[in-house]
Amino acid sequence: MTDAAVIELKQSWGRIAQRLKAELGDDLYTSWFARMEPEECVDGRLAVSVPTRFLRNWIETHYAQKLLKASEAELGHLDNVHVKVRTRGVPQRPQDVAERRIIRDEMQPEPQTRMAQPQPAQALLHQPTGERGSPLDPHQTFHSFITGGSNRLAHAAAQRISESQPGLPVSFNPLFIHSAAGLGKTHLLNAIAWRVRERHPERKVLFITAERFMYHFIGALRSRDTIGFKDFFQSIDVLLIDDFQFLQGKSMTQEFYHTFNSLVDAKRQIVIAADAPPAQLDAIDQRMRSRLMGGLVVDIELPELDLRREILARRLAEVAKRDPQIRVDPDVVEFIANKVQGGGRELEGALNRVIAHQQFSHAPLSVDLAAMVLRDMSANPDQCRVRIDDILKVIGRHYNVARADLLSPRRARSVVVPRQIGMYLAKKLTPRSLPEIGRRFGGRDHSTVLHAVRKIEELMKSDDRLAREVALLVRLIEQQ
Structure with a gap:
């Protein structure tokens, strides 16, 4: 295609996208x-x-016909629409480039295609339960889960x-756990699976993400074997579903609703994890919300300070086992616990980051170093907004250098070093690009900033005094 044709196609696609969004709504389109x-x-x-x-x-x-009709409305008559999986720099195998067509009258899978497709439900019945679901993490057990308020x-x-x-009645069914990312939902689902398999190996336990559930359902539709799909999922004793918020599509949610009802009615246990409570899941209908809220709905909040300390202590002990030479001062651990108010992933x-920065820069592992390294992890986003004007003000005051001198062509060492430190801090503490930093430091070229x-x-690696001085400047700038 010529450049003009490419531009015209992109413009047409923008209008096609608007038609799809108007017909499907923002959520389904997204x-x-x-x-x-x-x-x-x-x-x-x-x-x-x-x-x-x-x-x-x-x-x-x-959405075959909807895509075809929306495209024809902008491009005129089309014989077909070819949907393919794009790759970025990775050559596709021959079976991955087999043509997939959306035909005007009907959509049938090509019988000779060699492309990997969702497995038919009957094939699933002959696999071990673990291979049908999502892989379990052997490290995510009750023993490794750290509890707090x-x-x-x-x-x-x-x-x-x-x-x-x-065989005994379950206390609450389903159990619905919701929280922000990284607070332990998936860990608990893994822990349940491991414990049930350990104590009752005869029970069928399935841990699966919502995306993989949809994948199997598509396989059942393609093979016209929805009965096998239902039989498989309704035979599970303990069903654990992660990332439930990604369940999309009317037919998909209806099928899950029927699976859910059959398992609950048969006194089988269901545990669901999502990033929002049932009332806030727009993709499911009111009947499904009501059933989910009929069990136990619990949330996991951000960890309190004591729990953050315990998480860091546990992680530090694990790091020390791998490398006994690593030592982190208790004051640094306390600083991280107070600074980072997220979950276990963010704390780890x-x-x-602090340990790696110390190892690479060879600077003393101090609270000042931790403050500089973790400057962008403030709980309050407003605290992260450092301006170059603030940096110039603090640098000028600290080194007793006039702002006009910092921006001037002067090459005296008493001016050059503070100017270079200012450029370094501007690069580390702000989202500004090198050319923009150069312009703000007297119209200098981006290569000058990069050199600074x-x-x-390099100097901070061998000069402990300079490393401490820079860390002090960071704290002074944050207080502006």
């Missing part, structure tokens, strides 16, 4: 079409691409379910 891109339109054949096989399969199954109820409920006896990430940043970084 879920299924937001990442679709036009590739070419040649000889009555429109080619579009999506990033995953799952998206391609879902669109082909549920913010997660104690969810932990207790999960333990109660994992220790319940087969903050600890790793690299020089200060």
